[in-house]
Amino acid sequence: MKIEDICTKTLITVNKNTPAKAAAKLMLKHDIGSLVVVSMNQPIGIVTRGDMITKVIGKKNMEAVVLDDIMSNKLIKTEENNEVLEAAKLMADHNVKHILVIKSKLPQKITRIAHLNLFEQKPENSVQITPPMVGIISASDILKRLEILNMKKKEQNFSL
Numbered sequence: 001m002k003i004e005d006i007c008t009k010t011l012i013t014v015n016k017n018t019p020a021k022a023a024a025k026l027m028l029k030h031d032i033g034s035l036v037v038v039s040m041n042q043p044i045g046i047v048t049r050g051d052m053i054t055k056v057i058g059k060k061n062m063e064a065v066v067l068d069d070i071m072s073n074k075l076i077k078t079e080e081n082n083e084v085l086e087a088a089k090l091m092a093d094h095n096v097k098h099i100l101v102i103k104s105k106l107p108q109k110i111t112r113i114a115h116l117n118l119f120e121q122k123p124e125n126s127v128q129i130t131p132p133m134v135g136i137i138s139a140s141d142i143l144k145r146l147e148i149l150n151m152k153k154k155e156q157n158f159s160l
Contacts, residue, residue: 003087004080006145007101007137013038016045016068020056023047023067034098034136037071043100043133045071050097072096079104080134084145087137101134
């Protein structure tokens with residue numbers, strides 16, 4: 001099963017100066033567990049419900065907390081055409097519950113020099129281009145899909 005088949009395609013991005021309170025309201029409004037933090041349309045981090053609970057609630061000056069203070073720079077990415085089991089392995093290997101899903105192919109107009117910069121060690125002032133973001137896959141997305149498959153299997157066994 002491919003990641004694109006089960007990932008959450010509601011991807012809401014925010015910038016690092018977004019107040020944590022505003023980010024929490026976005027998460028509640030859209031019933032999502034994470035927000036991707038971007039700078040110049042490139043993903044630079046992620047903020048999850050867990051971050052909100054552990055890093056914001058109870059702070060003396062909660063109103064002053066911005067996402068740059070609490071976001072994780074450990075943004076794990078996977079391509080949309082990869083297998084779901086690979087996403088689960090990435091989550092386990094990196095101890096995360098959310099992975100950014102990106103397009104599987106780089107844009108066609110990237111020059112050879114830019115293409116080399118993506119995969120080689122880059123000078124400090126170079127820019128890394130991330131393929132377009134597709135969505136987020138979470139541990140709960142995977143668990144929900146497994147539950148659905150398990151229920152279908154039980155129904156098939158029952159009808160035999």
